[in-house]
Amino acid sequence: MISIRNEPALAIKDLHVKNTVTKSLAKPYLFWIGIAFLLLPGLIHAYLLMPFPGSQNLNAITISYYLEKVVTPLRILGGLVIIWYAVVNFSSNSRGGKIVKASVLALGLISFYFTDFKFQAERMFEEPQTVKFANFINNNVPESTVIIGVVNNGVAKAYPLNYLGYHHKIQDNVGNQPVLVTYCTMCRSGRVYSPIVNGKRQNFRLVGARHYNAIIEDETTKTWWYQATGKAAVGQLKGSQLQELPYEQSTLAAWISKHPGSLILQPDHHYLNGYNELRNYDRLQAVDKDSTLKNKDSLVRKSWVVGLVINGHAKAYDWRQLFKRRFVNDSFNQINLLLTLEKDSLTYHSFNRSVNGKVLHFNLDKSGQLTDLETASLWDWDGLSTSGILKGSRLSKVQSYQEYWHSWKYFHPNTLYWKDL
Template identity: 40%
Template sequence: MKILLFLVGIVLLIGVEVARVYYIMPFPGSQVDEVVELAYFIQNYIWWFRIVGVLMIGYPAFFYLVGNNAYIKWTVASMLAFWIIVCYAFNFQFLADKMFYQSESVSLLKAKDSKIIDNQLVIGVSLNGKSRAYPIEIIGYHHQVRDTIAGQPIMVTYCTVCRSGRVFSPLVNGQPETFRLVGMDHFNAMFEDATTKSWWRQVNGTAIIGPLKGAQLTEITSQQMTLRAWLSRHPESLILQPDPKFKDQYETLAKYDEGKMEGSLEGRDSLSWKDKSWVVGVPMGLFARAYDWNELVERRVINDQISGRPILLAVEADSASFHTWVSVAGMDTLQFLLKDSLNVLIDQQSGSRWNWNGKCESGKYAGSQLEVLPSYQEFWHSWKTFHLNTERFIPPKAKEND
């Protein structure tokens, strides 16, 4: 009876430590099923499991360790040692916030003083005339960076496994909230708020479990492009600088922008419509559409409609900075093409010239400004997982050949 009690107790103690981390970290098979509720249950009752387990093994362990049977004594001691090793590993090495630390200080500099090279990808935010640029290879390690722009607190987030960048207001029920990286769900980073311990998805700012389940963080408009492209629009922008304490960690993402990292989690599949292919996703109310990055870079301009609303997607000459606009000026719906020799956009209706800010510089619509639409570059597996209603953009020629 004592040996059975000890074995059940030690399996319980080891099992809950492993399961608590396994279900919310990218271990083989862990991100496929709907297990976040189980993971949350284990997380919230972990100390009860530990107490029960220790009570189960306490007396049997003492009995066998002071006994005369050397084989049983060393077997029990070895199992206890293994449990201690598991506890250490799964509480101090494999937990998300023990692997990815937050920067203790946020340093932002103007372009003339910045250490960031201008072809790096950034998440750009502009509020009330103040602009900031956050390099992806920095926020990609930290997963979140907190800042304040024009008196407004913001939370810049990025998940490298989904290739998803989002910016949120860190206010919950009107009060400032603190978040920590707790793990991931369906390969997307999850944050835990300090007040209610609810878990929030990075890709859409939704609380998926806990007391605040269903609550939504307010998203703040942001754009992804190269630093050079961002500074051409916002020359006075401040730029987030690397924290010297994390130099080695940043270097692990040195090839992330270009999609040249190796590995199944953050590496890119250069083919189209594979799980790790790049897409640009455009949400529009109840509708969403994904555009193959290879197709977009090749064509550079795509005219389309989503739910009857005309849109324009365009990629700059750097093949990295992309834009999405509503292609309407006044009451007119426009179709665009690219004038390569001038590096400007031309609407086919009037021949007016438009710059890469979506503003008409000359012609019939001079002074008109196209409305910017939210759009995101992501891995295809991420976009289709969190936009179940998404459609794939199929070029007209491809449709004819189907």
Template identity: 40%
Template sequence: MRLSLIIGFLILFLSEILKVYFIMPFPGSQQADTIDLAYFIHQYIGYFRAIGLLILIYPLWKSFSNGSKLTKFVLGGFTLLWLGVIYMFNFQLTADHMFYQPKNKTFTNGKDSKIAKDKLVIGVVHNGQAKAYPIQLIGYHHQVIDTVGGTPMMITYCTVCRTGRVYLPFVNGKFEQFRLVGMDHFNAMFEDQTTGSWWQQATGEAITGKLKGLNLPSVSSEQMSLSAWLQIHPNSLVMQPDPEFKEQYAGLKNYDSGKGKSNLTTRDSLSWKPKSWVIGILMGKTAKAYDWNQLVKDQIIYDTLEKSNIVVVLENDKKSFHAFKSESPFGPLKLVLKNNQLIDSQSDAVWNMDGKCIAGKYEGSSLPKIEAYQEFWHSWKTFQPNTLVMQ
């Protein structure tokens, strides 16, 4: 009977704890490939509870009927402790009870915005409409469902990976609702309402569940300071703080500059450390990482990817970056950075930071943009394991 009590309580306690442990940033929980086990426990937690209780029913009844006061006290304590664990690990320590969606989603023009111009934003342009989402806000919410240019979009951000991504929230052509369920390898993870599959924020891929292997359609986005964004898109709308979450936003006040409140979100100023910043580019089948410190030093990096000449450029504010193919409709260019503009040394044509040629031989043309992300090195190399590195 004692063995039955031990086994029953172990099943009840371990299933509740492991259900959360594997998908939250507890010590040792994020390094191993345990996502399928975590999903199995999550999906069948009801069965684990039923099995544990069935094993316990008879020995508990016998113990409370004939056991000593000490036995009754100890078993009663374990039962209450289990109920406490259920409450803590289902209503206090779960991701969607720690991070909530905005209740008051408000946008305004740049002139009336309450967001400081030096704050970082994730910017999206679609069907002629531009919108900016301050990282300080979406970093807390993790995801914001919005409409840009008449199209529903899912703007996401993971502060532990420093990854901003935008997706169309459609699965097999059908609009889908998502909730933050936890994290895997330190990256935010969402659960779709229809099938309960889990989706990785950094890649938009369903990593476990019925839809495993599917990808959400991605949307091009750019990260830069609000000032730089409004310089390019003066008519952009800017997301405003929800008064309901003033305290939570304050916790991310210094996040933009790499000064997080915990080691999970704080930048390492040295290069190529887990918490170092990199610029990650995925072009064709090639992924490559560029050292942020090198970009700050040189402001422009030249490289060749997928047989194309490219440039990675940092604006004078030392925050806003861009990546372009260094080519025109008439052939390759030799671009140099001067006065926050790109100049072709062969023709003196001038491009602005949106990649538009504003003067010279190629006026009216645009440099092909390349999707580029600023994120922690540990994140980029985890989700792009075959990445190249520019030293």
């Protein structure tokens, strides 16, 4: 029989054992909490800003923006918790427990290398280390290369698309005007903006991608901007708009024929492998490569379109149909339009086909030269009439963009769509 006098002692002993067991069970959670703070925010952030399966379809740019602000503080907190656990309680773990925790920590550090270094957007797609231009005589860029061309104050510059596609952006000056020349290969979207924000020239960094479009951040306000629209999506200047500058997309040969004195961006030897991977980027559509697709005129995510925005309204033109027809006379939002392709099938133009209050209708003659049906005047690819009654007249240019259908539709959800039937 147990003595009644021993019951308090047994109760104290039971309580001590209970507290010991509780502590031993609770302390490992500190390690896992530390791991969660150390790794999860960075992994989620990387997932949302890179084109991983499903990530780009989420409406998560605001979450991504503010998550980036807290990733470092949370990692510091997680690191401190893990260090405290390692000093105070790691030795009390079983051998198996030590191996598991050490392995998890090692895997976490490896993931940290990939999320913050290896696959960080601004490290993967650095800006050129050497920005060098050459005239056509000293040029090393093939004439068949597709370029984005910018003209200002009598100065013309050509930026090869495979260079832009790798770097995503080049910050430069054209005719003493600051320019931010951008291109996103996931959207097939080229844009040129003024980097002047609130009266100050900004330096922009590549953040990552949302909805398969590059996101850039200005240095002063840390606002995030969509490359495809120049609109501030989140941050101090949310809702603001970068000033868009006119540009043309054409082959280098076509560009030089109009601007023989143009300067041409030369390759930076540090990134030749990256450029080489994009050398055939502009030659075939996704539908042409898909052997399972019987109807090549099907509209798929990566179908090419030429898009225009006139007075806030958008319209897209099927590239394959434009390729077959070579020219389209159309009217949209009270503007009479001419869309046409040059013989190289890569250089496209968009013009207002009204001249001196008269609407013209265009065709291509047997030699492939533009002519209007009303006066039979001939026109060059810069919109200038070179002979006929209207000689010396010029068609005004309308800014247009070659883009993937999925991108154009997302950023212009109410767009109209033209397809020759």
